[in-house]
Amino acid sequence: MRSSMRRVTTMTFSFLLQSSPPLPPVLPKPLLSHEHRYSLSSILPLLTQRSRLRTLSTKSIPIMQDSTSVSYLSQREAAEIDETLMGPLGFSVDQLMELAGLSVATSVAEVYKPSEYSRVLAICGPGNNGGDGLVAARHLHHFGYKPSICYPKRTPKSLYTGLVTQLESLSVPFVSVDDLPEDLSKDFDVIIDAIFGFSFHGAPRPPFDDIIRRLLSLQKRPVIVSVDIPSGWHVEEGDNEGGGIKPDMLVSLTAPKLCAKRFCGPHHFLGGRFVPPSVAEKYKLELPSYPGTSMCVRIGKPPKVDISAMRVNYVSPELLEDQVESYPILQFRKWFDEAVAAGLRETNAMALSTTNKDRKPSSRMVLLKGFDENGFVWFTNYESKKGSDLSENPFAALLFYWEDMNRQVRIEGAVERISEEESETYYHSRPRGSQIGAIVSKQSSVVSGRHVLYDEYEELTKKYSDGSVIPKPKNWGGFRLKPNLFEFWQGQPSRLHDRLQYSLQEGNPAWIIRRLAP
Numbered sequence: 001m002r003s004s005m006r007r008v009t010t011m012t013f014s015f016l017l018q019s020s021p022p023l024p025p026v027l028p029k030p031l032l033s034h035e036h037r038y039s040l041s042s043i044l045p046l047l048t049q050r051s052r053l054r055t056l057s058t059k060s061i062p063i064m065q066d067s068t069s070v071s072y073l074s075q076r077e078a079a080e081i082d083e084t085l086m087g088p089l090g091f092s093v094d095q096l097m098e099l100a101g102l103s104v105a106t107s108v109a110e111v112y113k114p115s116e117y118s119r120v121l122a123i124c125g126p127g128n129n130g131g132d133g134l135v136a137a138r139h140l141h142h143f144g145y146k147p148s149i150c151y152p153k154r155t156p157k158s159l160y161t162g163l164v165t166q167l168e169s170l171s172v173p174f175v176s177v178d179d180l181p182e183d184l185s186k187d188f189d190v191i192i193d194a195i196f197g198f199s200f201h202g203a204p205r206p207p208f209d210d211i212i213r214r215l216l217s218l219q220k221r222p223v224i225v226s227v228d229i230p231s232g233w234h235v236e237e238g239d240n241e242g243g244g245i246k247p248d249m250l251v252s253l254t255a256p257k258l259c260a261k262r263f264c265g266p267h268h269f270l271g272g273r274f275v276p277p278s279v280a281e282k283y284k285l286e287l288p289s290y291p292g293t294s295m296c297v298r299i300g301k302p303p304k305v306d307i308s309a310m311r312v313n314y315v316s317p318e319l320l321e322d323q324v325e326s327y328p329i330l331q332f333r334k335w336f337d338e339a340v341a342a343g344l345r346e347t348n349a350m351a352l353s354t355t356n357k358d359r360k361p362s363s364r365m366v367l368l369k370g371f372d373e374n375g376f377v378w379f380t381n382y383e384s385k386k387g388s389d390l391s392e393n394p395f396a397a398l399l400f401y402w403e404d405m406n407r408q409v410r411i412e413g414a415v416e417r418i419s420e421e422e423s424e425t426y427y428h429s430r431p432r433g434s435q436i437g438a439i440v441s442k443q444s445s446v447v448s449g450r451h452v453l454y455d456e457y458e459e460l461t462k463k464y465s466d467g468s469v470i471p472k473p474k475n476w477g478g479f480r481l482k483p484n485l486f487e488f489w490q491g492q493p494s495r496l497h498d499r500l501q502y503s504l505q506e507g508n509p510a511w512i513i514r515r516l517a518p
C-alpha cells in the first residue's frame, strides 16, 4: 500500500471528471477510434419507454400528507367560484377549460404511461365537464396517447365546435354510442369520464344512463379517470347508494367538491392552477401548492402497493460480446457518457462496499470524482467507517445503477489513498460551505444534536468570511480503486439479462471477457 501510495503522488490531477477527459495515453492507438460522442437523439432509443415518458411529465409530484387541510366545495360554491372567475376576474371559459383539460392530461400522464395505457376513450357530456374531456384528449394525443372520443350530445356553441374541429384535425376518431363495444375492456386502456361535472342533478338520462351502466361493469381494465365528479355521483353526497362507478383516479378541479370525500380510489389529483388569492381568501380555500411548473398535484394519501408485485420488465438493446470495447475502462467511458447525455441525475453516484477486519461488509453511496486507467477516485473522511474499513481491508466494490437505462456496472479491486497534493487541489475546488462541512463533520462519529454541527459551521463561516484559504483537514482526501474486475449488466425481458464480465488473471495484463448467466 505504501509503495503504491508513493507512486500516485507523481500523478497529475487530470483524472478528475470532465465532460470528455483525454483518453489514457497508455492505450494502443487503434482503440482510440472507437470513442464516440453521443448526441441526446442518439441516446434516446437506449432509454426505456418508461424513462422517455418521464421526461414528458413533471419530475416530482409532492404528496399532500394531510388530506384534511384541503377545502371541499358545495355545488353552489363551485358554481359561484366559476362565475367569479369568469366575471370580475376576467377569465374566459375557454381559458379555464384549457387549463382544466391540461391538468387532467398531466395527471393521467403522471400515473398511466402511454407505453402501457395508450388507448384512451374520452366520454364527453353536454356541459363544460365534457369540454374538459375534449381538451384533455387533445393534450393526451400530443403526449403520445391514442385517444378516441365519444361525444353523443354535442352543444352547438363555438367553444365546443372549435374543440371538435381541433381533434378532427389531429385525426382523433369520434365513436358514436351505438358503435361503442359493449365490453369496453378489449379496446381501451383508460376511460376519461368527462360526462357530468358539478352541475349534475337528478338521475342520469339517456344515453348517459346506459354508458354509466357499462362503466360500472368494468373490472381492472380499462382504468377510469373521472374529471371533477365521478359521473352519476351526487355532487355533494357522493355515491350515496354505493352502486355508482368506482374511478381509479379523480382529478378535482379548482378544489375538490364535497363528494370527493367519499372517493377511495388510489389516485386523487387536483388541477386548476389558476386560483387568484382573492378567490382563495373569499371562499377560505385551503389548497396545496403545486410543484415546480406542474399543472397537477396529488392530494390525499398515496396508493397502497403490493410490494411483492412491484416489478419492471426490462426492454433494452442487446449487449453483445462483439460490440463492446476490449478495454473495460473504454466501455465504462462509453456507458458513462451515454448516461450523462441521457440527462440522468447524479450519474457519478455509486455504492461503495467495504469490509472490516472481521469480514463484516458495509455499503454507502459516494460520488465518483474521476476515473482513468489508474482507477476510480472518490473523496471522504479517512477516519470514517469506510476509511477505517479500508485501512483494515484495502479491497472494495463499486456499483453504479443507471435505472433509466436498465444498466448496472460492478467494479472491484484494491484501494489506495491518492496523494495529499491531489486531495488538496480537489478540496479547494469544492464550494466553501462543503469545505467547512468537511472540517465540522467528524464523519461516522455520534453527534449529540444537529446544533453541534451548525454552531461550529457558523463559527467557521464567520472565521473564513474574509475569503481566506480554508485549510483541508489532514483526515480528508481521496481514495482510488484500481479495478481487477468489471461487469456490465443490461436488463432484458424475462430476467434474461446480458452480463459481460471483464476480469484480469494473475500476472496477465489482458482483460478476459466472459458472459455470465443472468
Ligand SMILES: NC(=O)C1=CN([C@@H]2O[C@H](COP(=O)(O)OP(=O)(O)OC[C@H]3O[C@@H](n4cnc5c(N)ncnc54)[C@H](OP(=O)(O)O)[C@@H]3O)[C@@H](O)[C@H]2O)[C@H](O)CC1
Pocket: 082, 093, 096, 097, 100, 125, 126, 127, 128, 129, 130, 131, 132, 195, 196, 197, 198, 199, 200, 201, 202, 203, 204, 205, 208, 227, 228, 229, 253, 254, 272
Ligand atoms: N373551475 C374549474 O376548474 C372549471 C371547471 N370546469 C368544468 O365545468 C364543470 C361544470 O360544468 P357545467 O357546464 O356547469 O356542468 P356539467 O358539465 O356538470 O354538465 C351540465 C350539463 O349536464 C346536463 N345534465 C345535468 N344533469 C343531468 C342528468 N341527470 N342527466 C343528463 N344530463 C344532465 C345538463 O343539462 P340540464 O338540462 O340538466 O341542465 C347540462 O347540459 C366542472 O365540473 C368542471 O369539470 C370548466 O371547464 C371551467 C373551469
Ligand SMILES: Cc1cc2nc3c(=O)[nH]c(=O)nc-3n(C[C@H](O)[C@H](O)[C@H](O)COP(=O)(O)O)c2cc1C
Pocket: 346, 349, 362, 363, 364, 365, 366, 367, 368, 378, 379, 380, 381, 384, 385, 386, 387, 443, 444
Ligand atoms: C448520492 C450520495 C453521494 C455521497 N457522496 C459522498 C462522498 O462522495 N463522500 C462521502 O464521504 N460521503 C458521501 N455520501 C455520504 C455517504 O453515503 C455516507 O453517509 C458517509 O460517507 C458516511 O459513511 P460511513 O460512515 O460508512 O463512512 C454520499 C451520499 C449520497 C446519498
Ligand SMILES: Cc1ncc(COP(=O)(O)O)c(C=O)c1O
Pocket: 367, 379, 380, 430, 431, 434
Ligand atoms: C459527506 C459527503 N462528503 C463528500 C461528498 C462529495 O461532495 P463533493 O461533490 O462536494 O465533493 C458528499 C456528497 O454527497 C457527501 O455527502
Ligand SMILES: [K+]
Pocket: 129, 193, 194, 195, 196, 197, 226, 227, 228, 229, 230, 231
Ligand atoms: K365527470
